[in-house]
Amino acid sequence: MAGLTVYEPDEEDGDVDSLPWAVTFEARVGEEWASFLCGPYDRAEAIELAESVLAQDSSVSAVVEPLMPVESAQDVLDAVAEMRADEE
Secondary structure, eight states, X not given: OTTEEEOOOOGGGOOGGGSOEEEEEEEOXXXXXXXXXXXXXXXXXXXXXXXXXXXXXXXXXXXXXXXXXXXXXXXXXXXXXXXXXXXX
16 A cells, blocks of 8 residues: 555564554655654554555555664664664
C-alpha cells in the first residue's frame, strides 16, 4: 500500500514482534502538518490501523515500527552513535 512503511526486523534484532508497536502519521508531499505518534499496539493492530487510515485518506503516510525499550540515557546515546556510524 502506497504511503505505508512497516519496519521489518532483521534476524539479529531478536523478537521485536513481542514489543509494543506505534504508528506515526505524516503529511504526504504537498501538505504540511505536524506528524503524530500513536500507540502502543500489537504489530498486527498497528498495521491494520495504518491501512485503514490510508484507505480513507491518500494524502496521509504512515510508519509502523516497534517501540524499543531503553533503560538509560546512555542506551539512547549508544543507539544514536551506532546510527551515525552506519551513515558514515
